Amino acid sequence: xxxxxxxxxxxxxxxxxxxxxxxxxxxxxxxxxxxxxxxxxxxxxxxxxxxxxxxxxxxxxxxxxxxxxxxxxxxxxxxxxxxxxxxxxxxxxxxxxxxxxxxxxxxxxxxxxxxxxxxxxxxxxxxxxxxxxxxxxxxxxxxxxxxxxxxxxxxxxxxxxxxxxxxxxxxxxxxxxxxxxxxxxxxxxxxxxxxxxxxxxxxxxxxxxxxxxxxxxxxxxxxxxxxxxxxxxxxxxxxxxxxxxxxxxxxxxxxxxxxxxxxxxxxxxxxxxxxxxxxxxxxxxxxxxxxxxxxxxxxxxxxxxxxxxxxxxxxxxxxxxxx
Amino acid sequence: xxxxxxxxxxxxxxxxxxxxxxxxxxxxxxxxxxxxxxxxxxxxxxxxxxxxxxxxxxxxxxxxxxxxxxxxxxxxxxxxxxxxxxxxxxxxxxxxxxxxxxxxxxxxxxxxxxxxxxxxxxxxxxxxxxxxxxxxxxxxxxxxxxxxxxxxxxxxxxxxxxxxxxxxxxxxxxxxxxxxxxxxxxxxxxxxxxxxxxxxxxxxxxxxxxxxxxxxxxxxxxxxxxxxxxxxx
Numbered sequence: 435x436x437x438x439x440x441x442x443x444x445x446x447x448x449x450x451x452x453x454x455x456x457x458x459x460x461x462x463x464x465x466x467x468x469x470x471x472x473x474x475x476x477x478x479x480x481x482x483x484x485x486x487x488x489x490x491x492x493x494x495x496x497x498x499x500x501x502x503x504x505x506x507x508x509x510x511x512x513x514x515x516x517x518x519x520x521x522x523x524x525x526x527x528x529x530x531x532x533x534x535x536x537x538x539x540x541x542x543x544x545x546x547x548x549x550x551x552x553x554x555x556x557x558x559x560x561x562x563x564x565x566x567x568x569x570x571x572x573x574x575x576x577x578x579x580x581x582x583x584x585x586x587x588x589x590x591x592x593x594x595x596x597x598x599x600x601x602x603x604x605x606x607x608x609x610x611x612x613x614x615x616x617x618x619x620x621x622x623x624x625x626x627x628x629x630x631x632x633x634x635x636x637x638x639x640x641x642x643x644x645x646x647x648x649x650x651x652x653x654x655x656x657x658x659x660x661x662x663x664x665x666x667x668x669x670x671x672x673x674x675x676x677x678x679x680x681x682x683x684x685x686x687x688x689x690x691x692x693x694x695x696x697x698x699x700x701x702x703x704x705x706x707x708x709x710x711x712x713x714x715x716x717x718x719x720x721x722x723x724x725x726x727x728x729x730x731x732x733x734x735x736x737x738x739x740x741x742x743x744x745x746x747x748x749x750x751x752x753x754x755x756x757x
Numbered sequence: 758x759x760x761x762x763x764x765x766x767x768x769x770x771x772x773x774x775x776x777x778x779x780x781x782x783x784x785x786x787x788x789x790x791x792x793x794x795x796x797x798x799x800x801x802x803x804x805x806x807x808x809x810x811x812x813x814x815x816x817x818x819x820x821x822x823x824x825x826x827x828x829x830x831x832x833x834x835x836x837x838x839x840x841x842x843x844x845x846x847x848x849x850x851x852x853x854x855x856x857x858x859x860x861x862x863x864x865x866x867x868x869x870x871x872x873x874x875x876x877x878x879x880x881x882x883x884x885x886x887x888x889x890x891x892x893x894x895x896x897x898x899x900x901x902x903x904x905x906x907x908x909x910x911x912x913x914x915x916x917x918x919x920x921x922x923x924x925x926x927x928x929x930x931x932x933x934x935x936x937x938x939x940x941x942x943x944x945x946x947x948x949x950x951x952x953x954x955x956x957x958x959x960x961x962x963x964x965x966x967x968x969x970x971x972x973x974x975x976x977x978x979x980x981x982x983x984x985x986x987x988x989x990x
Contacts, residue, residue: 505830506830509829512829513829513830513831517962521961523834576831576834619965621963621965621968622962622963622964622965623962624962695961710905712905713906713908713959713961715891715898715901715902715905720833720890723831724831724833724890725832726823726832726833726836726886726889726890727889729833729890731890731893
């Protein structure tokens with residue numbers, strides 16, 4: 435099979451990690467893990483990992499980026515929800531390295547012109563990467579500001595040629611028990627694989643992004659390598675990670691959190707300070723990094739601050755009912 | 758002199774825990790234990806200080822991590838989780854004291870007061886962190902949280918149930934309350950149930966932790982229930 439490399443277009447050859455550095459990765463991780471136990475001066479996991487992510491080349495999309503202080507790389511890559519690797523915020527950074535991301539295939543199906551399985555390289559080829567600095571708001575009432583690198587989801591969907599009766603898009607995360615310790619938990623009540631969905635017009639919105647990197651480098655595994663969704667006006671759980679399946683459907687797809695607790699999690703999950711979650715008040719958020727004496731607690735904005743751009747999608751809808 | 762000996766007798770009664778009946782101890786095992794103790798003769802206040810130090814170790818670790826910024830980007834959440842967990846562990850340890858004493862090991866039983874006060878300390882820190890980080894010391898917001906989020910209400914109730922136990926932990930209160938002291942201190946049972954409910958309600962997708970604590974608490978409370986039934990009225 436003809437294999438096009440994803441780096442062809444998007445990564446300058448000078449940016450590609452030299453092979454000896456790449457091969458050194460394991461040694462580096464081992465070394466840091468070994469010294470970590472004793473020496474305080476050992477590099478952090480994030481630092482060790484940062485040097486293993488390859489650099490991407492991209493253009494800046496200033497129009498769709500915020501002018502705001504970005505959450506440090508360390509925080510973005512060590513404080514994650516990725517329940518496939520455990521429910522603790524630090525679990526993904528510790529265990530996601532077990533996930534194999536190369537080779538990576540994405541199954542595309544449902545109401546599209548040519549269902550099938552695509553290599554990651556084919557999914558990504560032809561798209562110019564751009565950097566978008568977005569607010570990221572978790573339903574747990576914390577938030578970050580992340581410089582993502584990716585391309586609009588609309589571009590990918592257009593290439594798949596959805597049929598006229600395709601009203602929704604469904605996404606699924608990789609589910610590989612052997613590499614994902616969280617999925618092996620006997621006491622977990624999540625029905626794997628993790629799934630999410632968007633209405634077609636939401637998916638086609640120019641703010642909806644397929645991210646392949648952050649902070650100018652490829653995504654670390656814990657952040658959803660090799661490709662993930664970023665829907666900045668919705669709670670973070672909608673921005674599904676490590677996507678292996680995309681289906682265009684006529685009916686509203688089931689989503690993992692909604693299946694688990696429909697009274698708590700809706701399909702839309704738009705950031706809305708007026709609609710409280712039973713567990714967390716959504717009126718405020720802790721903008722990370724936060725501290726005890728300066729919690730950095732700020733009011734949450736409707737649609738996470740993207741009201742102007744996306745409110746039109748929901749005109750005439752009762753957002754208390756469709757939460 | 759007279760007051761002193763009365764105080765000592767009283768302390769012994771308190772320590773030996775008339776509230777749960779003097780445990781029956783197998784003769785030989787205890788004899789050796791006692792002989793060791795009489796030979797070494799560690800002053801009791803030394804042991805108490807050692808136990809207090811042990812109880813404060815988790816706090817010291819957290820303070821150390823906080824000072825060296827080793828708690829990640831959201832230290833408040835981690836500290837809340839950690840202090841809450843130590844509160845739960847504390848409850849389990851305190852409830853374990855009596856069954857262990859009945860089996861002949863009084864190590865925990867002797868220091869129930871220190872253990873109880875420590876666990877209340879951790880639970881209070883947990884609550885203070887919530888007040889600081891989640892409700893920003895706003896009374897209105899706290900009332901709203903209590904009204905709208907059952908797990909907050911249940912956790913707060915557990916703290917409230919433990920409060921009178923802490924306030925009456927002195928020898929003087931115990932003397933003043935007499936029989937009622939023991940009745941009052943049974944509040945630890947509803948507090949335990951409420952604390953567990955708090956944990957259970959917080960579980961989102963993995964019930965593992967709630968299950969482990971649930972089984973431990975169920976066993977500890979069941980032991981008491983059976984004992985109360987066996988005890989002649």
